[in-house]
Amino acid sequence: MGKHEEIADSLTQDILVGQYRLGERLPSERDLATRFDANRGAVREAMKKLEQLGIADIQPGGARVAPLQEASLDVIGHMLAVGELPDRKLVDQILEVMDALMRVAVESALAEASDDTIETLRSFVNPLFNEDLAHKAHMEAQVALMGAIMRASDNLVCQLIARSVLLQFGPRMAPLQQYSQLDTKAHATYARQLDLALASRDLEAIRAVFVAFAKLHHDSVMRAYAAYELARTGAAQEVAAS
Numbered sequence: 330m331g332k333h334e335e336i337a338d339s340l341t342q343d344i345l346v347g348q349y350r351l352g353e354r355l356p357s358e359r360d361l362a363t364r365f366d367a368n369r370g371a372v373r374e375a376m377k378k379l380e381q382l383g384i385a386d387i388q389p390g391g392a393r394v395a396p397l398q399e400a401s402l403d404v405i406g407h408m409l410a411v412g413e414l415p416d417r418k419l420v421d422q423i424l425e426v427m428d429a430l431m432r433v434a435v436e437s438a439l440a441e442a443s444d445d446t447i448e449t450l451r452s453f454v455n456p457l458f459n460e461d462l463a464h465k466a467h468m469e470a471q472v473a474l475m476g477a478i479m480r481a482s483d484n485l486v487c488q489l490i491a492r493s494v495l496l497q498f499g500p501r502m503a504p505l506q507q508y509s510q511l512d513t514k515a516h517a518t519y520a521r522q523l524d525l526a527l528a529s530r531d532l533e534a535i536r537a538v539f540v541a542f543a544k545l546h547h548d549s550v551m552r553a554y555a556a557y558e559l560a561r562t563g564a565a566q567e568v569a570a571s
Contacts, residue, residue, distance in 0.1 A: 332367045336375035339365070341407045344384050344394055355385060355392040382407070402490070406497035415501050417554055423498055424550065428543035430491045431475060435535055438481035439527075446481050451527050453477040457520035460513045467511055508556035515545055 340361075343349055356364070361372045376392055379385035383400035385392045397404070405423070409415040438450070456462065456470040472495075479488045519541050526534035 332365065332371040333374035333378070336361060336365050336367060336372060337378040338407075340375065340379060341382065341384065341404075342411065344379075345397075345404075345408055345411050349394045351394050351396060353394050355379075355394065357391060402493045403497070405494060406501070409497060409501035414504050414554075414557065417551075420502070420550060420554075421547070423494060424543070424547055427491065427494060427498075428539070428546070430487050431478065432536065432539050434478050434482035434484060434487050434491070435539060436532065437484045437487070438478055439530060439532055439535065441483060442481055442530075447527055447530070450474075450477055450481060451524050454520050454524045454527070458517050458524075460517045462513060464506075464509070464511060467513060467516070502550075505550070505553040505557055508560065509549060509553040510556075511549060512545060516542075519545065 340349075340355065349355060355376075358369050358372045358376075361367070361375070362369055365371075376385065376387055379392070380387050381401070382404050384395055384397065384404060386395040408419055438446070442450070453470075453474040457467070457474070462470065475491075479491055482488070519538050522541075523535065523538045525531075526538055
């Protein structure tokens with residue numbers, strides 16, 4: 330990590346945890362150069378990164394914290410990196426948005442899809458029929474299906490937003506993987522329903538299946554959070570007892 334990246338990452342984290350509030354002035358170039366033992370050029374590069382993220386407003390008199398609502402999508406990765414595990418509310422919001430994007434994509438795909446495209450989508454659904462599929466293979470099959478639906482939708486904006494969010498979201502959720510338990514039986518049931526709905530081009534049935542999938546994904550992630558927190562509490566109690 331270069332010095333300017335170190336400065337930018339540190340300031341970004343400070344802003345996201347509330348050390349610097351909206352409209353508050355950030356430290357001067359001189360103060361940052363002293364704090365990070367860096368030259369002014371590295372500090373300026375760091376501030377440019379904050380401006381590109383949309384979390385700092387740089388003016389001749391200095392830089393101030395900008396509204397987070399005006400930041401770029403890239404800030405999501407930094408928000409997810411706050412703490413050992415991403416904030417549960419943030420994850421809940423990301424899941425909600427991704428589910429909405431998937432529904433938009435599948436409806437768009439269905440409206441324009443040829444018979445060959447429908448058969449291709451069904452081929453991506455097929456692996457999820459297997460209730461004995463290993464966790465990693467199951468997750469890969471889900472991601473592959475999402476990608477196939479996005480490509481079939483031909484909705485470039487939807488594709489770009491989903492890709493940007495997923496690339497930032499996936500790696501940050503890695504600590505939860507060992508606590509995640511998939512309900513493969515339920516997935517298999519919904520996958521078969523989706524397959525039939527695609528075959529008959531039944532839009533209402535497809536919408537219903539994706540609502541069911543969304544609840545399944547949400548409940549799975551929330552259970553993993555609960556298991557993670559329980560494990561952390563148990564480990565802390567063991568340390569205190571020793």
